[in-house]
Amino acid sequence: MTDIRTILRSASHALGDRLEAELLLAHTLGVNRAWFFAHADDALPAGEETRFAEFVARRVKGEPVAYITGRRDFWSLPLEVTPATLIPRPETELLVELALARLPEGGRLLDLGTGSGAIALAIAKERPDATVHALDASEAALVVAQRNARALGLRxxxxxxxxxxxxAGERYDIVVSNPPYIEDADEHLEKxxxxxxxxxxLSSGTDGLDDIRRIVTGAPAHLTSEGWLLFEHGYNQGAVSRALFDVSPWKESFTARDLExxxxxxxxQFSPR
Known part of the structure; x- marks a missing residue:
């Protein structure tokens, strides 16, 4: 049996990332990463070493750590993720912040394409007074989102x-979405x-904006007067996204930048005449 320090050193070299090695080993052993500091000299049982090696091999082949462990934290919430859901990214927390700043007391919010439920659940955590609805075209993704809601005790x-x-027929003070926005032919989809x-x-048409256009077109029928539509997009899509609002009944269009x-x-803002 090999001690944990040696195993982590070897896996870190194979992965080129110490954090990923620790996350995978913590998942293997069912512990948190802090546990390693007190147990670096402990020997890892052969069965656990084999299981860990399998996880490392999957990561070396490119499989995301979040899918291997089945978990990704978002807005301090531990979320289950599966290959049926997009992996929540830290930059999407900006969308949550912007929505919270505009959501009135007792307001209603809709999350389009909820995936793992990350955005909707983060908002429900911060604003238990709000009515939060979330939808997705993928039944498999909705199953994951519902499990996350139950595990976190969020409504x-x-x-x-x-x-x-x-x-249909529902109206909301805020509509948010992290829709597909990558171009269909973008080479990064294969990397x-x-x-x-x-x-x-991930992808939506030749320019990546097909679903965003559908959302902008459909939103007026589902927003209250002075309600807001907010959506995430690619780093080079701010100007073209704002241009979609250069017609009535929209006003106060803006683009917010992330931490990078x-x-x-x-x-x-929806402003019907």
Whole structure:
């Protein structure tokens, strides 16, 4: 049997990343990473060493750590993720912040394409007074989102269907979405972690904006007067996203930048005449 210090050193070299090695070993042993500091000299049982080696081999082949461990933290929430869901990214927390800043007391919010439920659940955690609805076209993703809601004890109503179809007749103070926005032919879809994530949650047409256009077109029928539509997009799509709001009934359009100073979220206020 090999001690944990040696095993971590070897895995870190293979992966080129100490953090990923620790995350995979913590998952193997069912402990947190802090446990390693007190147990670095402990020997790892042969069965656990084999299981860990399998996880490392999967990561070396490119499979995301989140899919191997089945977990990704978002907004301090531990979320289950599977290959049926997009892996939540830290930059999407900007969308949560912008929505929270505009959500009135007792307000209603809709999360389009909820995936793992990350955005809807983060908002429900911060604003238990709000009514939060979330929908997705993927039944498999909704199963994951519902499990996350139950595990966290958060109140979100989930709907199955394509964009606004499941909530016909409903109106909201805020509509948010992290929709597919990558160009169909983008070579990055065949590289890195993106190879393993659901294509339907990543790409949308030749310019990546097909689903964003559907959302902007459909949102007025589902927003209250002075309600907000906010959506995430690619770093080079801020200007073209704002241009979609250069017509009535929209006003106050803006694009917010993420921590890397890249265009990340665009929004506008619905102002019917």
């Amino acid at each position: 979100v109503s989930f709907f199955h269907g394509d964009w606004f179809a499941p909530v 890195g972690d993106l190879r393993f994530e659901p294509r339907s949650a 100073d890249r265009d990340r979220v665009t929004g506008a």
